[in-house]
Amino acid sequence: AQKITQTQPGMFVQEKEAVTLDCTYDTSDPSYGLFWYKQPSSGEMIFLIYQGSYDQQNATEGRYSLNFQKARKSANLVISASQLGDSAMYFCAMREGESGFNKFYFGSGTKLNVKP
Amino acid sequence: EPEVTQTPSHQVTQMGQEVILRCVPISNHLYFYWYRQILGQKVEFLVSFYNNEISEKSEIFDDQFSVERPDGSNFTLKIRSTKLEDSAMYFCASSIDRNNQPQHFGDGTRLSIL
Numbered sequence: 384a385q386k387i388t389q390t391q392p393g394m395f396v397q398e399k400e401a402v403t404l405d406c407t408y409d410t411s412d413p414s415y416g417l418f419w420y421k422q423p424s425s426g427e428m429i430f431l432i433y434q435g436s437y438d439q440q441n442a443t444e445g446r447y448s449l450n451f452q453k454a455r456k457s458a459n460l461v462i463s464a465s466q467l468g469d470s471a472m473y474f475c476a477m478r479e480g481e482s483g484f485n486k487f488y489f490g491s492g493t494k495l496n497v498k499p
Numbered sequence: 500e501p502e503v504t505q506t507p508s509h510q511v512t513q514m515g516q517e518v519i520l521r522c523v524p525i526s527n528h529l530y531f532y533w534y535r536q537i538l539g540q541k542v543e544f545l546v547s548f549y550n551n552e553i554s555e556k557s558e559i560f561d562d563q564f565s566v567e568r569p570d571g572s573n574f575t576l577k578i579r580s581t582k583l584e585d586s587a588m589y590f591c592a593s594s595i596d597r598n599n600q601p602q603h604f605g606d607g608t609r610l611s612i613l
Binding site: 418420425426427428429430433474476486487488489490491492 | 532534540541542543544547555557588590592601602603604605606607609
């Protein structure tokens with residue numbers, strides 16, 4: 384089974400609108416962390432936001448927020464007030480367990496296009 | 500802000516040749532990783548490294564691959580005899596610990612095998 388599933392290969396959003404990128408995960412470990420990364424066309428991987436499995440509140444970082452629904456095993460990324468520079472691939476990733484050495488499992492990514 | 504640096508940005512190599520990809524992790528980080536991303540596909544874990552030894556590796560990381568931290572700053576990935584299917588973007592990452600901190604990625608090395 385896939386550890387991380389991103390079901391939206393591509394998304395379009397109008398500039399200044401909000402957009403939600405979906406991510407579901409699969410783990411039986413009670414301790415895990417969920418991360419979102421942005422990959423522009425230039426190829427680098429940019430860390431955006433983190434959510435821990437024990438965190439009570441949804442993570443927020445500027446225009447990024449994470450809609451964490453633990454029972455549904457989903458960790459959707461919400462980008463508010465989209466900008467043209469947000470056009471990129473977005474990857475959801477998971478680290479599971481406390482005894483492991485932080486190996487990340489990545490989803491297949493969602494390509495976001497922001498339209499002017 | 501400190502960052503992970505990778506060299507070269509693009510490496511073109513003949514099939515069967517050895518290649519070494521270099522990375523300088525963030526200086527106070529203790530955990531180091533290599534990932535691979537074949538064009539158009541997702542990022543795949545290769546290996547993690549801590550305290551001068553491999554702590555975990557994936558099934559992709561076979562005997563053709565090796566990692567080394569030859570000095571206090573560099574972290575290298577060696578592919579001994581490259582195959583066409585080794586063509587990919589290779590990312591180095593580092594983290595300060597193994598729990599809640601994100602892994603910081605370098606800009607990647609694009610490896611093209613001819």
